[in-house]
Amino acid sequence: MTFATELPTWTALLIAALVLLGAGLAFTGSLGLLRFNRFYERVHAPTLATTLGAGCVLIASMIFFSVLQTRPVVHEILIAIFLTLTTPVTLMLLVRAALFRDRVENKPCNEVETCAVPAAKNRPRSGRLAPSQAEPMKPLTHHPDHGDKRDHR
Amino acid sequence: MTANVLLGSLTLAQILMTLAMACATFRMLHGPRAQDRVLGLDTLYVNAILLLLIFGIRSDSTVYFEAALVIAVLGFVATAALAKFLMRGEVIE
Numbered sequence: 276m277t278f279a280t281e282l283p284t285w286t287a288l289l290i291a292a293l294v295l296l297g298a299g300l301a302f303t304g305s306l307g308l309l310r311f312n313r314f315y316e317r318v319h320a321p322t323l324a325t326t327l328g329a330g331c332v333l334i335a336s337m338i339f340f341s342v343l344q345t346r347p348v349v350h351e352i353l354i355a356i357f358l359t360l361t362t363p364v365t366l367m368l369l370v371r372a373a374l375f376r377d378r379v380e381n382k383p384c385n386e387v388e389t390c391a392v393p394a395a396k397n398r399p400r401s402g403r404l405a406p407s408q409a410e411p412m413k414p415l416t417h418h419p420d421h422g423d424k425r426d427h428r
Numbered sequence: 429m430t431a432n433v434l435l436g437s438l439t440l441a442q443i444l445m446t447l448a449m450a451c452a453t454f455r456m457l458h459g460p461r462a463q464d465r466v467l468g469l470d471t472l473y474v475n476a477i478l479l480l481l482i483f484g485i486r487s488d489s490t491v492y493f494e495a496a497l498v499i500a501v502l503g504f505v506a507t508a509a510l511a512k513f514l515m516r517g518e519v520i521e
Contacts, residue, residue, distance in 0.1 A: 287430040291437035298441035305448035308455050321471040332478050339485050361504040368511035373463040
């Protein structure tokens with residue numbers, strides 16, 4: 276750990292603050308993932324880590340290597356761009372899959388006991404699901420892709 | 429003095445990231461349904477990227493950056509494939 280003595284004071288303090296902020300935000304996001312009750316609430320929590328937490332840590336890394344090597348080191352921006360581009364895509368895919376699974380099982384949300392408490396809040400969603408419940412749904416004892424007439428690309 | 433502050437905050441950040449990874453691992457192992465497990469895996473990937481970056485700052489080497497980038501790419505592919513699997517029942521149709 277000889278590098279830390281070469282750093283100017285403002286750089287060391289700035290890096291310390293940014294790293295602590297990023298790690299704290301990532302921990303908050305993961306704690307939210309642990310503590311929230313429903314899946315659709317849990318999806319929101321880790322995005323705190325992927326946007327602001329990753330941004331703080333990446334900026335701290337950029338400042339650290341730029342000051343230490345006395346030239347601009349910006350290759351961390353690759354990770355920032357990649358995380359920013361891919362996180363919404365994957366989470367939208369995941370939420371659509373979860374919504375599909377919940378609708379197949381005729382459950383508006385994934386945990387019945389937590390959905391039963393705010394009954395008024397879930398009313399419009401179950402009302403929107405009513406037409407699909409009115410028509411007799413196919414018994415989905417197996418996966419829906421096995422026997423249907425959709426063309427498989 | 430400032431070196432000690434930087435070292436202490438890096439250590440604290442590493443402890444926080446380890447706790448965050450523990451939370452994500454618990455959700456991945458204990459999640460009520462499959463989508464919770466996939467979400468925990470995605471969070472675990474992102475936390476591993478951040479932990480590797482902090483470790484790279486601490487050990488003053490840019491070697492860990494490539495590992496973090498590979499984890500980012502593999503995490504995207506893994507989560508997209510698992511979401512496709514949850515949606516359709518198979519990954520490549």
